[in-house]
Amino acid sequence: MTAKASRTPLSRERVLAAAVALVDSEGIQALTMRRLAADLGVEAMSLYYHLPAKEALLDGVVETVLAEIDAATAGSPANGDDWRARIRRQFLAARQVMLRHPWMPGLLSTRRTIPPRVFAYYDGILGVMIDAGFSYRLAHRALHAFGSMPLGFVQEIFSPGAADGGAEDGASEAELAALAQQMPHLAAMMAAEMHDSADPTLGWCDGQVEFEFTLDLLLDGLERLRA
Amino acid sequence: MTAKASRTPLSRERVLAAAVALVDSEGIQALTMRRLAADLGVEAMSLYYHLPAKEALLDGVVETVLAEIDAATAGSPANGDDWRARIRRQFLAARQVMLRHPWMPGLLSTRRTIPPRVFAYYDGILGVMIDAGFSYRLAHRALHAFGSMPLGFVQEIFSPGAADGGAEDGASEAELAALAQQMPHLAAMMAAEMHDSADPTLGWCDGQVEFEFTLDLLLDGLERLRA
DNA sequence: TAAGGTAACTTACGATGTAAGGTGGGGGCA
């Protein structure tokens, strides 16, 4: 009844696509075998005909998103460009994908093995630097310095909503004042910046401006070392 | 029998200390309420008298490690120092703590709220930069650029053991050659660097050298912008 | 039409977090 959409016969790809859609709309904790199966109009155990275990499902979800990044960044930007421009464009394109899947960093960090696709992806970035005259040593260090930025995100500590704030959000004025006294610099900075509204982008707070600032800081530093 | 060590009457602190010890020795997946209780010579439900839920336990574990970082970095390095030297010393001290608790980055990333201690900690770093003449804007950007480095770790993609490599580690020569052909630059870099053995430090591969290189890259770039 | 395999379903088990209520003993108060 209720839309027995499963006329098509289920497959690894259909399962993975449904999983990504489910996680996008309801979060990673909603991704259970039973729930995913229900979304597909099927029983939980049927998924095991196409995937050996839940870990494999999660691996597949990661790989699906990686493929999306590959596709988004594949538009080889023609050569003749500055190495910085090429890398910049690629990282920012990856970031657009990650903004659609803010749960990806957390999921990726739980994978025990690195998907082969990641190696190929980083190989391309490495190639750009080698072409630009980087030594292997410097390029190696650069890859480490980039961290996860090639995939479009950064490890952000300040993202989960807000502080552990006491009780409801109706924190008393007194409490706030006491807090500000404990962290005078942060308080002053927030006052000075006012942080125009909030930019609650990625689950890992990842404002476009901050991302680009950090990226340029690294790129310019590397350019100086390259010379 | 077997050492009914629970002569002391259990407390939030004792529970948290036992939890940290358990995770240190057997990994985060070993931290279940029943197992933790058993380690304490107690039944699972007894823990709930001291903690409202498992999430609170995890929060407490995080806070325990943060306190350890605070203690390790509290040695106020006296003033008169270069701002870069002060920050460098602090981040590297934090890293020493994180090396003892390689599971911390992953756990921290699952917390929904930021522990207040983190704010105070970052406030101190911010203070160093403000003292050095940073504008609030630049200091703000710098905090984002640092990411998790103040806590002593970086988001590392290349850490989980190795590749998703096919089957056993006895990958055939032919397979290896094919792989190398798919990622020529990585293969060449590994050949050039040989990566003297491995430095399997953090769960987030985080060699001391790479960490310091990245940190100096950021610090030098910021120093240039500060002037 | 019979056989066989493919792709689904049913049932059940062990692990986990935790709600609900039980228990025992030590300290406060009469």
Place this chain on the structure above:
DNA sequence: TGCCCCCACCTTACATCGTAAGTTACCTTA
């Protein structure tokens, strides 16, 4: 001294999860 109560721990039980084992329906092929 005797009584009571409540603190800190225990017992039992349940919902949810991943998944092992076995079953059924259908489609293809002979």
